[in-house]
Amino acid sequence: MKSVAADLRFIGGILLAHLLMYFTFQDKSIFWYIFSASLLLLISYSIIMEEVEDKASFGTFISYGALSGFLLYGLFWAGYSLFEIFNLPLVNQVEKLYGRFSPSFIWHYIVLILIIVPGEEVFWRGFVQKRLMKHTTVKLSIILSSLLYSSVHLYSGYWMLAFAALIAGLFWGWLYAWKRSIPLVIVSHLIFDLLLFVLLPFY
Template sequence: MKNIAADVRFIGGLFIAHLLMYFTFQDKSIFWYIFSAALLFLISYSIIMEEVEDKASFGTFIAYGALSGVLLYGVFWLGYSLINLLNLPFLDQVDKLYGRFSPSLLWHYIVLILIIIPGEEIFWRGFVQKRLMKHANVTLSIVLSSILYASVHLYSGYWMLAFAAFIAGLFWGWLFAWKRSIPLVIVSHLIFDLFMFVILPFK
């Protein structure tokens, strides 16, 4: 595992990701512009540094991606329902997260689908997790990559967003390790986000 500390590409990618995400969350008025640019850069970095993996057929990644996206949304819906039922003091954070980071204009949805969702999966699963898997076992790689994925969301100022990213990261990390298909995980992420922001948002 100590060899990962000497992986210049890995360390450099994490440094760049943290730097870009720090600036992404600083100003709500330009959030979508900076977020889109940041993910475009991370996509380019990932593709240059690591081969994009896809070992699933078209039918497999569409079917498994869609089903897993609905399943993950269901897990989040149960969590939100429990918070609501117990009247826990987290509901205001959910409302604030939707108010600050939800897509609201047509171009937001376009970049979400074409840049942000693919970019997050290509970088965090296809680059970060894949390189970790070269130095550690699968379980440890999934957990560590999920922690790293969650860590950049702390710049938002909302711990709940970081926690949600950690849970989603574990799910998508396991899915990638199982099927070794970035397109599959992208479809899963896309379906999840469509439910979260369009079909059945939590507000």
């Protein structure tokens, strides 16, 4: 772990991500503008500091990516269904999250697909988790990178968003460690987001 603390590229990336995400969540009216710009900066930082890894064939990353995206959505759908069955107040928080952060204009969907989803995976899995894997075990790197991914979502003011990011981060972190393919994880994340925000939203 001492080697992680001495990794200035890693520390710099984490500090940059926290700074950018702090400003991203400050103003709802410009959220999508700042979020898009932040991910472009994080993509640039990642590409400069770390090579993007892809050890899966085209067929593999498309098929595994799509199937895993559907699987993760199914897990979230099952969790939300339990909230509804037991009439938990968390349902109201899901409604608020959709109201505040869901894409509402066509350009939101475009940047979600072309910038935000690829950017999150390139940075959090392709940079953060990959560098952690150089200093720790695979399991620990998945856990730590997921906690870090979750932590920047706390700036939203919704702990449920941070918790959702933690679960998704663990899933995508495991997927990346297994197949070592950023395109595969991007496809998984993209399918999950399209289901969650466009095709089968919970609210």
